[in-house]
Amino acid sequence: MGSNPALPAIFFEGFNDMHQLLKTEPCSMLLLGNEAIVRGALEAGVRVSAAYPGTPSSEIGNNLFQIHSECPELVYFEFSVNEKVAMEVAAAAAAAGLRSLTCMKHVGMNVASDAMMSLAYVGVRAGMVIVCADDPSIHSSQNEQDNRFYGKMSFLPILESSSPQEAKDLVKRAFELSEALELPVILRTTTRTAHVRGPVQLEALPDAPKGLGRFQKDARRWVLVPGTARLRRKVLLERFEQASAISEGFEFNEIIGSGDVGIVASGVSRGYVWDALHDMDCTNQVSFLSLVMTHPLPEKTIVNFAQNKKMLLVVEELEPFLEEEIRSVLQKNGVTTPVYGKNGAYLPRMSEFNPAQVRAAIAKFLGHSLVQQGPLQLPDMPPLPMRPPALCKGCPHTETYNLIKEVVHDLGLNEDVLYPTDIGCYTLGVMPPIQMADYLICMGSSVGSSAGFSVSTHQKIISFIGDSTFFHSGVSSLINAVHQGHRFCLVILDNSTTAMTGHQPNPGIQYVPPEYKKTRVPIEQVVRGCGVQHVFKINPHKKDESLPVVREALSLNELVVIISESPCILYAKKVGGRR
Amino acid sequence: MKRMRLLFVGVGGQGTLLASRLLGEACIKEGIPVLLSEVHGMAQRGGVVESTVMLGGLKSPLISPGEADVLIGFEPLETLRAISYCNQNSVVITSLSPIVPNVVKLGAAQYPDVSSVFERIRSGVSGFYACDAEELATKAGSPKSVNVLLLGMLMGTGLVPVSLESMEETIKTQVKPKTVEANLKAFRTGVELVSGK
Numbered sequence: 001m002g003s004n005p006a007l008p009a010i011f012f013e014g015f016n017d018m019h020q021l022l023k024t025e026p027c028s029m030l031l032l033g034n035e036a037i038v039r040g041a042l043e044a045g046v047r048v049s050a051a052y053p054g055t056p057s058s059e060i061g062n063n064l065f066q067i068h069s070e071c072p073e074l075v076y077f078e079f080s081v082n083e084k085v086a087m088e089v090a091a092a093a094a095a096a097g098l099r100s101l102t103c104m105k106h107v108g109m110n111v112a113s114d115a116m117m118s119l120a121y122v123g124v125r126a127g128m129v130i131v132c133a134d135d136p137s138i139h140s141s142q143n144e145q146d147n148r149f150y151g152k153m154s155f156l157p158i159l160e161s162s163s164p165q166e167a168k169d170l171v172k173r174a175f176e177l178s179e180a181l182e183l184p185v186i187l188r189t190t191t192r193t194a195h196v197r198g199p200v201q202l203e204a205l206p207d208a209p210k211g212l213g214r215f216q217k218d219a220r221r222w223v224l225v226p227g228t229a230r231l232r233r234k235v236l237l238e239r240f241e242q243a244s245a246i247s248e249g250f251e252f253n254e255i256i257g258s259g260d261v262g263i264v265a266s267g268v269s270r271g272y273v274w275d276a277l278h279d280m281d282c283t284n285q286v287s288f289l290s291l292v293m294t295h296p297l298p299e300k301t302i303v304n305f306a307q308n309k310k311m312l313l314v315v316e317e318l319e320p321f322l323e324e325e326i327r328s329v330l331q332k333n334g335v336t337t338p339v340y341g342k343n344g345a346y347l348p349r350m351s352e353f354n355p356a357q358v359r360a361a362i363a364k365f366l367g368h369s370l371v372q373q374g375p376l377q378l379p380d381m382p383p384l385p386m387r388p389p390a391l392c393k394g395c396p397h398t399e400t401y402n403l404i405k406e407v408v409h410d411l412g413l414n415e416d417v418l419y420p421t422d423i424g425c426y427t428l429g430v431m432p433p434i435q436m437a438d439y440l441i442c443m444g445s446s447v448g449s450s451a452g453f454s455v456s457t458h459q460k461i462i463s464f465i466g467d468s469t470f471f472h473s474g475v476s477s478l479i480n481a482v483h484q485g486h487r488f489c490l491v492i493l494d495n496s497t498t499a500m501t502g503h504q505p506n507p508g509i510q511y512v513p514p515e516y517k518k519t520r521v522p523i524e525q526v527v528r529g530c531g532v533q534h535v536f537k538i539n540p541h542k543k544d545e546s547l548p549v550v551r552e553a554l555s556l557n558e559l560v561v562i563i564s565e566s567p568c569i570l571y572a573k574k575v576g577g578r579r
Numbered sequence: 580m581k582r583m584r585l586l587f588v589g590v591g592g593q594g595t596l597l598a599s600r601l602l603g604e605a606c607i608k609e610g611i612p613v614l615l616s617e618v619h620g621m622a623q624r625g626g627v628v629e630s631t632v633m634l635g636g637l638k639s640p641l642i643s644p645g646e647a648d649v650l651i652g653f654e655p656l657e658t659l660r661a662i663s664y665c666n667q668n669s670v671v672i673t674s675l676s677p678i679v680p681n682v683v684k685l686g687a688a689q690y691p692d693v694s695s696v697f698e699r700i701r702s703g704v705s706g707f708y709a710c711d712a713e714e715l716a717t718k719a720g721s722p723k724s725v726n727v728l729l730l731g732m733l734m735g736t737g738l739v740p741v742s743l744e745s746m747e748e749t750i751k752t753q754v755k756p757k758t759v760e761a762n763l764k765a766f767r768t769g770v771e772l773v774s775g776k
Contacts (some may be wrong), residue, residue: 356643
């Protein structure tokens with residue numbers, strides 16, 4: 001466990017006194033869903049936590065980071081280099097008998113899934129909660145995947161909250177469930193449950209923990225060679241049966257009302273349904289199955305619920321996960337109640353819902369005519385200029401882009417340069433006037449795709465990756481590029497922080513508060529250690545010194561790395577201002 | 580209490596989220612059921628910031644077009660952008676101090692003439708309160724208190740069943756100690772502007 005001295009609140013905004021989530025007196029606080037999750041974990045006695053930041057999950061890590069800094073003996077936290085590492089850190093802690101938590105955004109689970117799929121086989125001893133934050137409507141992500149399918153694939157239980165209070169209660173319940181099943185439990189949030197603020201009743205925090213855990217060796221359980229893996233798969237299937245039984249009586253699931261048509265909903269959609277039924281004054285017409293444990297589904301409960309209903313409407317964002325499962329359960333049990341949702345075009349697969357949309361779907365389902373309040377009509381509204389997010393004034397990324405652009409122009413390469421990019425603030429380089437972003441699919445794809453483009457086109461390839469993203473998933477692709485002899489120029493935009501998600505630390509950062517004692521892993525050493533022969537370093541704010549360096553780098557037709565080093569201006573202000 | 584949907588819109592850095600949070604905290608003090616939603620992430624890089632405050636037991640965190648009871652716009656262009664969330668019974672509170680978007684600075688678009696549109700909005704909704712919030716906040720002590728001044732205007736309408744005392748208490752405990760005085764002055768300026776007292 002780490003033993004950093006207490007850090008003042010330098011990385012994140014403002015806690016001068018004790019962290020607000022460590023309050024001991026029972027009271028009601030206005031908490032963000034993500035903060036409520038942290039409080040729930042603390043009340044449950046979480047001991048080890050690890051995460052890689054990602055919207056809309058980031059505040060969980062930020063708060064745990066701060067709490068660990070203030071009270072290292074209470075709970076360990078680290079910002080790991082990526083979600084897979086964080087998953088493994090939390091998994092090992094739970095195997096050693098300490099309650100643990102990891103959190104990630106939905107696409108982070110893709111990275112962590114290699115660990116998670118087999119972690120389900122070995123299971124845990126102490127409770128482990130995996131918080132996964134989906135992003136319907138793609139507010140700040142690269143896709144809209146529905147991670148409930150990971151529950152199905154891994155056989156891990158999924159709980160979905162709809163309010164901060166419930167999120168806190170569910171985290172505590174999830175730890176118990178995890179210990180009862182010896183499996184990690186997934187708490188799935190979405191942008192509108194993670195970033196909702198509501199009153200949360202604080203309960204007691206456990207006494208300060210004493211000592212660490214101890215890992216009991218048992219190779220027949222913890223070492224997944226094929227023979228053991230087969231045994232553990234059997235165990236996993238049995239545990240899944242147990243989980244199904246628990247799901248039947250899961251106390252957070254409830255049936256409201258006793259009408260002869262049924263509505264089923266989960267997550268934030270439960271709130272939309274609830275409000276719509278009240279708005280339309282038809283609570284007594286409908287029977288509403290409000291689901292919190294959405295995997296495994298309570299089969300008997302669903303059959304009982306559906307068999308005396310004329311029809312069912314399933315209200316869930318993104319994919320028809322519940323809808324298809326319910327249809328399959330009913331078919332298996334010979335229940336012919338028709339099931340609507342995405343089927344029948346009541347609700348779309350795409351994007352998050354809004355209250356009027358759900359109200360309209362329910363009205364159509366019930367055959368009600370609905371008078372929705374019409375928006376204010378203002379003919380001749382002038383065109384309104386947009387405010388797209390942009391790189392901050394004085395951002396070093398802008399300087400780097402401009403330098404590269406100038407040299408590319410001088411070398412007469414303009415038309416023929418391909419710019420694979422990556423995930424971070426610098427992705428905004430796709431916007432005018434920079435427009436130097438041509439290909440992006442996921443964290444680290446700048447490096448891997450550059451390799452692919454280098455063998456499949458004659459175009460000059462200049463790709464961009466940030467420092468944190470490089471550590472997250474750029475290093476192994478760079479080693480591959482060295483070994484395979486790929487030819488491209490990788491520009492590492494090293495601003496000494498994970499800026500996009502709120503200035504979390506990463507292994508390479510050199511600008512840190514004096515109290516931050518973790519070992520620095522300099523990017524230049526990593527790059528040279530990967531075997532890159534041509535490594536250049538620039539300070540993008542020093543244009544005259546940098547131009548000839550960039551020119552030399554871009555003139556080479558080999559694998560080249562330019563490290564453009566200058567701290568994020570917002571981060572520098574935070575660290576510098578408080579030193 | 581009656582259910583109520585309030586929409587706050589502004590530009591990153593204006594303290595939009597703080598304003599809605601202050602209202603939320605005051606509601607908790609008064610025992611009013613409250614739910615807030617906030618925009619995080621990309622929108623904070625100088626983009627549009629939106630938050631909602633849902634009162635009276637609503638469980639939906641979002642507001643659909645035409646369904647905001649009150650729109651509080653921290654910037655005139657953003658008020659216009661969000662106006663479709665209002666209906667004829669809505670109350671609109673807006674700052675008239677523009678924050679010029681980059682696309683306008685770059686000459687790629689024009690900042691619209693907002694005054695004529697606001698006149699039409701004034702006659703189309705049940706209440707319309709506008710002021711040069713930046714100038715008034717500056718006079719009260721800090722241009723950064725625009726958010727609290729607009730919150731004062733909201734409280735001045737008497738629509739939200741929270742007492743001025745609770746709101747002021749909340750401001751005192753939630754803003755940075757150095758800024759309490761300027762914020763309280765800005766808040767009272769806003770209240771007086773609308774209520775006349």
